[in-house]
Amino acid sequence: xxxxxxxxxxxxxxxxxxxxxxxxxxxxxxxxxxxxxxxxxxxxxxxxxxxxxxxxxxxxxxxxxxxxxxxxxxxxxxxxxxxxxxxxxxxxxxxxxxxxxxxxxxxxxxxxxxxxxxxxxxxxxxxxxxxxxxxxxxxxxxxxxxx
Numbered sequence: 001x002x003x004x005x006x007x008x009x010x011x012x013x014x015x016x017x018x019x020x021x022x023x024x025x026x027x028x029x030x031x032x033x034x035x036x037x038x039x040x041x042x043x044x045x046x047x048x049x050x051x052x053x054x055x056x057x058x059x060x061x062x063x064x065x066x067x068x069x070x071x072x073x074x075x076x077x078x079x080x081x082x083x084x085x086x087x088x089x090x091x092x093x094x095x096x097x098x099x100x101x102x103x104x105x106x107x108x109x110x111x112x113x114x115x116x117x118x119x120x121x122x123x124x125x126x127x128x129x130x131x132x133x134x135x136x137x138x139x140x141x142x143x144x145x146x147x
Contacts, residue, residue, distance in 0.1 A: 028114040032107045039107060041070055042079060042100050050093035079103055
C-alpha cells in the first residue's frame with residue numbers, strides 16, 4: 001500500500017525529531033561547558049572567519065540585539081573577541097579565540113556520539129538516502145526563499 005504522507009506530515013515528523021534531538025544535543029554539550037546555541041555561533045565563526053555582528057544576526061535570522069547579548073556572553077567567557085574592522089573604522093569583527101576553538105573541540109566527540117546513538121536505528125543506506133532528501137529540501141527551501 002503506497003504511503004500517503006503529505007508535505008505537512010513530513011514537516012511534522014521532522015519537527016518531532018528536532019524536539020528529541022535538540023535537548024539531547026544541548027544536554028551533552030552543556031555537560032562539556034557549551035550550549036548548542038553558543039556552539040552554533042562559534043561554529044559559524046570558525047567556518048566563516050571574522051564576521052560583523054549584523055552578518056551573524058542575518059545568518060541566524062535573529063535580531064542584532066539578541067545576537068549582541070550572545071556575543072557579550074561569549075566574549076565575557078573568553079570564547080570570542082571583538083576586533084576593529086580593517087577597512088571600516090565604524091565596524092567591529094567578532095573573532096573566535098583559541099579558547100573558543102578548544103570549547104568546540106571539547107564538545108565535538110560527545111556531540112557526535114549523541115547523534116550517532118539517536119540515528120543508529122536507521123540502516124546506513126537509509127541514512128544516506130535521508131541525508132540526500134534533507135539536502136534536497138534545504139536547497140528547495142533556499143530557492144523558494146529567493147523566489
